[in-house]
Structures are given as C-alpha cells and as structure tokens.
Amino acid sequence: MKFDIxxxxxxxxxxxxxxxTGHGTIQTPVFMPVxxxxxxxALSPDDLIQLKAQIILSNTYHxxxxxxxxxxxxxxxxxxxxxxxxxxxxxSGGYQVFSLNDxxxxxxxxxxxxxxxxxxxxxxxxxxxxxxxxxxxxxxxMVLDECVPYPAEYNYVRKSNKITIDWAKRSxxxxxxxxxxxxxxxxxxxxxxxxxxxxxxxxxxxxxxxxDFPGYAIGGLSVGEPKQAMxxxxxxxxxxxxxxxPRYLMGVGKPEDLLDAIERGIDMFDCxxxxxxxxxxxxxxxxxxxxxKNSQHRDAFIPLDSECDCYTCRTFTRxxxxxxFVAHELLVLKLLSLHNIHFYLRLMEKTRSxxxxxxxxxxxxEFLENYKYYDEIKQNxx
Amino acid sequence: MKFDIxxxxxxxxxxxxxxxTGHGTIQTPVFMPVxxxxxxxALSPDDLIQLKAQIILSNTYHxxxxxxxxxxxxxxxxxxxxxxxxxxxxxSGGYQVFSLNDxxxxxxxxxxxxxxxxxxxxxxxxxxxxxxxxxxxxxxxMVLDECVPYPAEYNYVRKSNKITIDWAKRSxxxxxxxxxxxxxxxxxxxxxxxxxxxxxxxxxxxxxxxxDFPGYAIGGLSVGEPKQAMxxxxxxxxxxxxxxxPRYLMGVGKPEDLLDAIERGIDMFDCxxxxxxxxxxxxxxxxxxxxxKNSQHRDAFIPLDSECDCYTCRTFTRxxxxxxFVAHELLVLKLLSLHNIHFYLRLMEKTRSxxxxxxxxxxxxEFLENYKYYDEIKQNxx
Numbered sequence: 001m002k003f004d005i006x007x008x009x010x011x012x013x014x015x016x017x018x019x020x021t022g023h024g025t026i027q028t029p030v031f032m033p034v035x036x037x038x039x040x041x042a043l044s045p046d047d048l049i050q051l052k053a054q055i056i057l058s059n060t061y062h063x064x065x066x067x068x069x070x071x072x073x074x075x076x077x078x079x080x081x082x083x084x085x086x087x088x089x090x091x092s093g094g095y096q097v098f099s100l101n102d103x104x105x106x107x108x109x110x111x112x113x114x115x116x117x118x119x120x121x122x123x124x125x126x127x128x129x130x131x132x133x134x135x136x137x138x139x140x141x142m143v144l145d146e147c148v149p150y151p152a153e154y155n156y157v158r159k160s161n162k163i164t165i166d167w168a169k170r171s172x173x174x175x176x177x178x179x180x181x182x183x184x185x186x187x188x189x190x191x192x193x194x195x196x197x198x199x200x201x202x203x204x205x206x207x208x209x210x211x212d213f214p215g216y217a218i219g220g221l222s223v224g225e226p227k228q229a230m231x232x233x234x235x236x237x238x239x240x241x242x243x244x245x246p247r248y249l250m251g252v253g254k255p256e257d258l259l260d261a262i263e264r265g266i267d268m269f270d271c272x273x274x275x276x277x278x279x280x281x282x283x284x285x286x287x288x289x290x291x292x293k294n295s296q297h298r299d300a301f302i303p304l305d306s307e308c309d310c311y312t313c314r315t316f317t318r319x320x321x322x323x324x325f326v327a328h329e330l331l332v333l334k335l336l337s338l339h340n341i342h343f344y345l346r347l348m349e350k351t352r353s354x355x356x357x358x359x360x361x362x363x364x365x366e367f368l369e370n371y372k373y374y375d376e377i378k379q380n381x382x
Numbered sequence: 383m384k385f386d387i388x389x390x391x392x393x394x395x396x397x398x399x400x401x402x403t404g405h406g407t408i409q410t411p412v413f414m415p416v417x418x419x420x421x422x423x424a425l426s427p428d429d430l431i432q433l434k435a436q437i438i439l440s441n442t443y444h445x446x447x448x449x450x451x452x453x454x455x456x457x458x459x460x461x462x463x464x465x466x467x468x469x470x471x472x473x474s475g476g477y478q479v480f481s482l483n484d485x486x487x488x489x490x491x492x493x494x495x496x497x498x499x500x501x502x503x504x505x506x507x508x509x510x511x512x513x514x515x516x517x518x519x520x521x522x523x524m525v526l527d528e529c530v531p532y533p534a535e536y537n538y539v540r541k542s543n544k545i546t547i548d549w550a551k552r553s554x555x556x557x558x559x560x561x562x563x564x565x566x567x568x569x570x571x572x573x574x575x576x577x578x579x580x581x582x583x584x585x586x587x588x589x590x591x592x593x594d595f596p597g598y599a600i601g602g603l604s605v606g607e608p609k610q611a612m613x614x615x616x617x618x619x620x621x622x623x624x625x626x627x628p629r630y631l632m633g634v635g636k637p638e639d640l641l642d643a644i645e646r647g648i649d650m651f652d653c654x655x656x657x658x659x660x661x662x663x664x665x666x667x668x669x670x671x672x673x674x675k676n677s678q679h680r681d682a683f684i685p686l687d688s689e690c691d692c693y694t695c696r697t698f699t700r701x702x703x704x705x706x707f708v709a710h711e712l713l714v715l716k717l718l719s720l721h722n723i724h725f726y727l728r729l730m731e732k733t734r735s736x737x738x739x740x741x742x743x744x745x746x747x748e749f750l751e752n753y754k755y756y757d758e759i760k761q762n763x764x
Contacts, residue, residue, distance in 0.1 A: 038705070042712040045697065067705040071681050075701060083697045299453050315427065315465045319457060323420070323449040330424040330715055 001187045001214045003246050009360045013238055013265030016355040019246055021055070021087040021139040022184030023079060028246065028267040029351055031258070031344045032057040032089060034275060037066070038082040041275045042334040043341065045084045050311070051342050052349075055139075056084055057270040060132055061093025061100075065115050065122075069135045077137025077182040089270075090138035091250070092129050094191070095147040095219070106146060106163065126167040130174040130188070137182040142217060143171035145191040150224040157195040164193045165207045172211055189248060191219040192237050196229045201236045209242060216241050217248040218266075222257075231260055238265035255284060255347055255371065259364050262351055269348075274340035279333045281325050284343040288374035292336065297322040310342035311335075383569045383596045385628050391742045395620055395647030398737040401628055403437070403469040403521040404566030405461060410628065410649040411733055413640070413726045414439040414471060416657060419448070420464040423657045424716040425723065427466045432693070433724050434731075437521075438466055439652040442514055443475025443482075447497050447504075451517045459519025459564040471652075472520035473632070474511050476527040476573070477601070488528060488545065508549040512556040512570070519564035524599065525553035527573040532606040539577040546575045547589045554593055571630060573601040574619050578611040583618045591624060598623050599630040600648075604639075613642055620647035637666060637729055637753065641746050644733055651730075656722035661715050663707050666725040670756035674718065679704040692724035693717075 002020040009015065017028040033040045033048065035056045040048060048056065058078055063069065075081035078088050097104055097113045104113040110125030126144045133141035145164045148157055168190045175188045190213040194201035208216065218237045221230045234249060241247055248268035249261050258269055274284065281292045285305035290297075292304075300318040312321070312335040324332035347367075354363035384402040391397065399410040415422045415430065417438045422430060430438065440460055445451065457463035460470050479486055479495045486495040492507030508526045515523035527546045530539055550572045557570045572595040576583035590598065600619045603612045616631060623629055630650035631643050640651055656666065663674045667687035672679075674686075682700040694703070694717040706714035729749075736745035 037709045037711055038702075039711045039713050042716075044693075044713060044716070046693070066709055067680070067701070071701060071705070074681055075683055075699065081699075081702055081705075083702070298449070299456055301457055311426075311428070317457065317463075319449070319453060320420075320463055320465070323453070323463075327419045327448055329419055329421045330712070331421045331426060333712055334424075334426070334716065 001185065003215070003244065005244065007356050007358075009263075009355050010358055011361055012263045014262045014351075014355050014360045015265065015267065016352045017246065017267055019267070022180075022186060023085065023087040023139050024054070026054045026087060027352060029258075029262050029348050030054055030268050031348045032268065032270040033341050033344075034270055034272050035082070035084070036062050038063060038072070038078055040337075040341070041279065042337045043275075045082065047334075047338055048084065048086075051338065051345055053086065053341070053345060055087040055089060058088050058090050058136075058138065059093060059096060060090045060129060060136065060142075061096035061124075063090070063136055064093065064132050065117055069132050073135040073137070073181065079137065087139040089140040090133050090136055090142065092133070092142040092144045092191075093124065094142075094145040095251075097124060098147050098149070108163070108166070110144070111146075126171040127174040130171050131178065134178055134181050134186065137180070137184075137186070139184070139186060140215070141175075141186055141188045143168045143188060143190050145193055145219055147223075148193055148195050148220050150195065150220075152195045154197055154200070157193075157197055157200050161194060161200055161204045164191070165204060168208055168213075169211060172213065187214045189213060189215040189217050189246075191217045191250070192241075193220045194233070195220060196225050196233060198232070198236045201233050202240065205237050205240050209240065213245075215246040215248065217250050219250045221249065222251040222253050222271075227257070230257070231264065234261055234264045234266065241265075255344070256368060258344075258347065259351065259367065263360070263364070271344075274344045275337045278337035278340040281332075281336065283336055284340050285374075286370050288371050290374060292318065292322050292325050292332075294322075304339055305343070308339065308342065308346075310339050312339040312342075383567065385597070385626065387626065389738050389740075391645075391737050392740055393743055394645045396644045396733075396737050396742045397647065397649065398734045399628065399649055401649070404562075404568065405467065405469040405521050406436070408436045408469060409734060411640075411644050411730050412436055412650050413730045414650065414652040415723050415726075416652055416654045417464070417466070418444050420445060420454070420460055422719075422723070423661065424719045425657075427464065429716075429720055430466065430468075433720065433727055435468070435723070435727060437469040437471060440470050440472050440518075440520065441475060441478060442472045442511060442518065442524075443478035443506075445472070445518055446475065446514050447499055451514050455517040455519070455563065461519065469521040471522040472515050472518055472524065474515070474524040474526045474573075475506065476524075477529040477633075479506060480529050480531070490545070490548070492526070493528075508553040509556045512553050513560065516560055516563050516568070519562070519566075519568070521566070521568060522597070523557075523568055523570045525550045525570060525572050527575055527601055529605075530575055530577050530602050532577065532602075534577045536579055536582070539575075539579055539582050543576055543582055543586045546573070547586060550590055550595075551593060554595065569596045571595060571597040571599050571628075573599045573632070574623075575602045576615070577602060578607050578615060580614070580618045583615050584622065587619050587622050591622065595627075597628040597630065599632050601632045603631065604633040604635050604653075609639070612639070613646065616643055616646045616648065623647075637726070638750060640726075640729065641733065641749065645742070645746070653726075656726045657719045660719035660722040663714075663718065665718055666722050667756075668752050670753050672756060674700065674704050674707050674714075676704075686721055687725070690721065690724065690728075692721050694721040694724075
C-alpha cells in the first residue's frame with residue numbers, strides 16, 4: 001500500500017492524498033458509499049461508475065452470514081461477486097455484532113453472537129475475522145474491535161480498550177501470517193476506541209500506533225454522543241496518529257460533519273445517511289436538506305438542486321419525484337439515493353480541490369453559508 | 383396517424399407494421415411496458431431507452447387520481463412530466479374503475495366510483511375521460527368501456543355491450559370536437575368487449591368498426607377465462623377488424639400467448655407480467671421461466687439466460703442475483719424487471735424479423751421448443 005499526502009491545508013490539519021489499493025488509486029478525502037450486503041442500496045455498479053464512486057464499503061458480519069463467505073470466495077472475491085471492479089473496504093462486523101444482537105457474549109478469545117437473520121449461533125475471533133476478509137478479498141480489511149455504546153462508564157471503556165488493543169495485535173499477527181487468496185494485495189486498518197474519554201482515546205491510539213498498522217480508523221463515534229465530543233475525540237486522535245497514514249472516521253456523518261472532520265485531519269468516511277435519507281425522501285442540496293414529500297413540491301417543475309448535474313437533477317422535476325414518492329414507486333428510491341450519493345461525492349471532490357488550492361477555509365465557509373439557506377427561510381417564515 | 387402493414391405472414395394473420403405517433407414511429411408487433419403511474423416500476427427512462435422500448439403504457443384512472451390531471455397538464459403532458467420522450471398510450475381506466483372498486487355504479491351517463499387511495503367520490507363519463515387524456519397528452523388514448531369480469535351471464539354482457547358501444551360513440555364525438563392541448567397529434571382507440579361470446583364480440587366489433595376509429599383494442603380478455611377462449615375471441619375479432627388499422631390485445635400475456643395472438647393478427651400488447659414477475663423473482667429466459675430464489679442458484683456463477691445480452695445478464699451471476707433477492711435488496715427488483723422487459727422486447731423484435739423473412743411459423747416452433755426446456759427437466763426429475 002502506498003499513501004501520499006499531496007497537500008496539507010495551511011490553516012488546519014486538512015489534507016489531500018492519494019491512496020493506492022489492489023483495485024485502483026483513491027483520491028482523499030473520500031466518501032465511501034455503504035454497500036453492506038455487497039450492494040449500495042438501490043444503485044447498480046454502473047450507477048456507481050457514473051457517480052465516480054472510488055471505493056465502496058461492505059460488511060464482514062453481513063456477508064459472512066449471507067450469502068456466506070464460501071460463495072463470495074468461490075466467485076473470486078466480493079468485487080467479482082458484486083461486479084463492482086473498484087476497491088472495497090470491509091468493516092469487521094464488530095459494530096454489527098454489538099448493535100444487532102442483544103445476545104452477544106464477549107470473551108478474551110472473541111465474541112459469541114446470534115445471527116440477526118435466523119438466531120443461529122456464531123463466534124468471531126480477531127483471527128477468524130481476518131481470515132474471512134482474506135476470503136472476501138476486500139482491499140482494506142478492518143480489525144475486530146469492541147464498539148462501545150454511548151454513554152459508557154469510564155471503567156468499562158478502560159477494560160474494553162484492553163480487548164480492542166489485544167484483538168488488534170492478534171489481527172495484525174494473523175494478517176502478517178496469511179496472504180491474499182485472490183491475487184491482489186490487501187491492507188488492514190486498526191480501529192481506535194475509547195468512547196468520549198480523551199485519555200482512553202490517546203491510550204488506545206498509542207498502543208495501536210506502536211503496532212504500525214498501514215492505516216487507522218476512529219470508531220465508536222457518531223453513536224449518540226454530542227457533536228462537540230465527536231469532534232474533540234477526532235482531534236485527540238488525529239493529533240497523534242501518524243501523518244503519513246490514512247485516517248478513517250467510521251460512520252460519520254452529515255455533510256457539515258465531514259468538513260469539520262476533514263479540518264481535523266480525516267481522509268476517509270462512510271455513512272448510511274445519503275442512501276437511507278434518499279429512501280426516506282430527504283434530499284441533500286446545495287441550499288440544505290429538503291423533504292420531497294412536502295406539498296410545496298407538488299407542482300414544482302424545477303430540479304432538486306439547481307447546482308447539481310446528477311442524472312436525477314438533469315432529468316426530473318421535484319413535482320415528478322414527489323409524485324413517485326407519494327405513489328410509493330420504486331424508481332424514486334434509486335433516483336434520490338443517486339442524487340444524495342452524488343452530493344456527498346462532489347462535496348469531497350470540491351473539498352479536495354479547495355485543499356489543493358489552499359482555499360479550504362473559504363470553501364468551507366461558502367458551503368455552510370449556502371447550506372443553511374432553506375433553514376433560514378423556515379426560520380423567517382415562523 | 384399512419385399505420386402501414388409492411389409484411390403479412392404467408393401462413394397466418396401475423397403481420398409486421400409501422401405505426402406513426404406524435405412521439406415517433408413504432409415497429410409492430412410491439413410490447414408496451416406498463417408504467418401505470420407514469421413510471422415503469424423500478425426502471426428509469428434511461429433504462430427504457432437502453433432497452434429500446436418503443437412505447438409505454440400509462441393509466442388515466444391512476445394519473446387522474448394521483449398526481450392529478452392538472453399537474454401533468456402543467457408539466458406539458460405525461461411525456462414531459464415523466465421525462466420519457468417516446469410515445470405513451472393511456473388506458474382509459476375502465477378496467478381500474480371496475481377492478482379496484484367494489485363500490486362503483488354504472489349508469490348510462492358514466493360510472494360513479496370511489497378512489498382506491500382515499501375513498502373520495504368520482505365520476506367518469508366517456509366525454510370526461512377523453513378530455514382527461516387530452517390534458518395528459520397521451521399519443522394514443524383509449525375510450526371508456528365497461529370491462530366485464532369473467533365469467534359473466536350472456537344477458538349481462540349483451541346489455542353491457544350497448545353501454546360500451548354508446549360510450550365509444552360519445553368518446554369519438556368528443557375526440558373529434560376537441561383538439562390536442564400539448565402541440566402534437568393524439569389518436570383514440572375503441573375497445574371491443576363481449577366476454578367469451580363470439581356473437582357478442584362480433585356485434586360489438588361491427589358497431590365499433592362502423593364508427594371508423596383509428597385503431598381497435600380487444601378488451602376483457604386475460605381476466606380468468608381459459609386460454610383457448612382468449613385465443614378464439616381474438617380470432618373472432620381479428621377476422622373482422624379492418625386489416626389496415628392497428629389491433630391491440632389488452633393485458634396479454636405470457637410469451638407464448640403473445641406469439642399465439644400475433645399469429646391471429648394482433649399488433650400491440652401490454653402486460654404487467656415482466657415487471658411484476660421480476661419483482662417476485664420469476665425470470666423469463668430462452669429456456670423457460672426460472673425462480674431466482676431456488677437454492678440451486680446459490681453458487682451458480684452463470685447469467686440468468688446464456689442467450690441474453692441485457693445489462694443484468696452481461697454483468698451479474700445468478701448467485702449474486704439470488705443473494706440480492708434473498709437479502710431483500712432493492713437493486714434486484716430493477717435488475718430482474720430490466721431483464722424481463724428486455725426478454726419481451728427482444729421476443730417482439732425477433733418475431734417481427736421472422737414475419738419480415740416469412741419464417742414466422744419456424745421461429746415460433748423454435749422459440750417454444752427452447753422455452754419448454756426447464757419444464758422438461760423438471761418433468762424428467764419427477
């Protein structure tokens with residue numbers, strides 16, 4: 001793996017990078033559309049190519065349970081299985097094991113859990129999760145960690161950190177003792193935990209930095225904590241994480257959160273918001289979010305976002321999209337997801353350009369100014 | 383409107399034609415994908431262009447109720463509203479008024495009914511339905527008729543015929559006394575009813591032929607009657623319908639039904655089967671229908687149909703499609719609908735070529751021979 005910082009912002013930790021993977025080079029900062037079950041909900045690989053998506057997130061826990069690791073390995077890896085020929089990062093499934101299962105039992109050796117699909121019993125160890133990701137063939141694999149819920153007691157988090165650090169060590173050992181099974185290089189990222197405790201974040205990060213992973217993620221944020229805590233913990237981590245390695249803030253977030261985190265030195269993001277909100281009829285636009293079902297759009301023969309050049313905005317009016325949404329027509333789920341992903345990907349592109357041009361702060365200010373426009377209209381109408 | 387018969391089969395009534403509309407020329411025989419609510423379920427206009435769909439069916443009843451005629455008229459017609467720039471045929475809504483509503487009241491002046499969406503009260507007269515279709519701007523509009531359910535008493539059908547004939551007359555009068563509102567020509571088709579009674583079909587057809595409509599549909603079939611009755615009634619109608627005008631068999635049907643009806647002189651079809659079956663996981667292939675959820679496809683790294691060149695078959699394996707289907711992933715609804723529509727459209731193209739080459743019977747035989755292949759395997763395994 002090769003990760004190069006092309007430019008760093010003069011006034012912040014924001015940076016623009018290039019990140020080589022087994023399936024192509026990624027320009028950072030990058031947003032990774034979420035394709036949990038080896039499909040970005042409602043979008044085809046062709047749609048993703050047209051959107052210029054650079055890398056897709058998938059999920060070890062979900063793919064292991066369904067369709068099963070063997071089938072994806074048999075297809076030649078998750079890229080061939082899903083016909084997405086770009087890079088794929090697989091989350092380890094730590095988050096899912098803890099969030100989708102009331103009945104999980106965490107031990108030093110790993111975690112015992114029941115399938116959310118059929119209740120069948122399963123066991124994940126850090127070693128096993130690396131091996132599964134070898135079989136899945138993700139370009140970037142993630143270590144198994146304990147994703148601590150929010151809020152959590154200091155002492156619980158301190159103990160949990162020990163497990164996360166131990167598991168990271170064992171993951172790296174397994175990673176180094178095994179090789180790719182699908183003919184291209186894979187990388188593994190560690191995950192910094194520590195809830196909202198700065199000292200525990202630092203402790204965890206330092207231990208993981210000592211292991212010299214190719215990249216680092218910050219996990220256990222965007223799980224209900226105040227936004228300021230999320231940003232503070234991000235800063236605590238990026239303060240000490242090695243500058244020359246990629247940094248991935250897991251599960252974040254809203255457009256404005258991405259800019260705040262980039263400012264603090266984050267390179268990679270994933271979030272379900274653009275696709276989930278798309279399916280719920282909430283649309284991200286240059287001038288702020290809008291709800292397509294609102295009756296004001298009934299006869300609005302204008303695009304969702306006058307500044308957007310995605311297929312949805314080039315082709316359809318709000319009136320038509322509202323009709324599809326109100327009439328429960330499938331097509332709208334794709335059209336709004338596509339627009340929202342486009343919005344996130346272009347946001348990252350524009351931010352990268354701004355960093356390269358040393359105009360990050362001005363760009364961020366301009367974006368936020370526009371982005372609160374609908375909100376201000378609402379306030380003024382009250 | 384201009385309809386030209388390019389070639390007639392030497393051994394049957396099958397014919398290949400060219401049909402000019404306000405939004406382009408249609409090659410017949412033609413299958414019209416169903417876009418009831420101004421969208422072919424799960425497919426975008428771009429998908430339909432790539433599939434080389436020639437004309438889309440939409441529905442007066444549905445569009446009148448939602449989003450409302452005014453909104454579609456305001457957009458400049460249903461083509462502009464939906465961004466489908468090809469021809470659109472709108473069914474009158476007669477079928478929906480009678481099938482979606484237990485509470486409808488048919489009178490000489492028209493039909494009183496309640497909305498299936500919110501129970502609100504409405505009234506359709508033949509005159510009003512023509513006017514709505516003027517506002518919707520469909521290239522081909524259909525007259526309001528009484529779609530008789532199956533089975534129906536002879537005397538009931540005889541009386542119903544009188545209403546259907548009277549309404550057709552009034553529809554044509556309104557059509558002739560009004561003009562297009564969106565700047566392009568529209569046409570109107572009459573609908574032959576008469577249930578499964580040959581003499582009543584003949585009586586209805588003759589009365590409508592006397593009115594000299596630009597085209598004729600055969601309605602009230604594929605509503606539960608035996609297949610032979612459907613074919614017999616089709617023959618009774620095509621025996622006397624004018625040769626130089628297009629003939630449309632409404633709501634039919636399976637691939638083999640289309641070939642049987644073409645043989646009897648039908649030019650146009652619509653049916654929900656390819657899209658509805660796609661959403662249910664039933665796929666049409668050269669070798670017969672298959673159910674994608676069957677466990678035999680779990681690790682089948684082959685396309686749905688080895689003879690198909692649609693996006694789905696060029697890109698994905700049965701194993702992946704089965705995974706998406708079992709995991710309730712939205713993308714599969716599009717991919718299977720797209721394949722099935724492709725199958726129907728290519729079936730019509732190949733049939734047209736065969737008619738042009740005077741090889742219709744040989745083509746039909748070859749198609750049916752292949753099409754029963756999976757069925758024969760199943761029989762042999764019993």
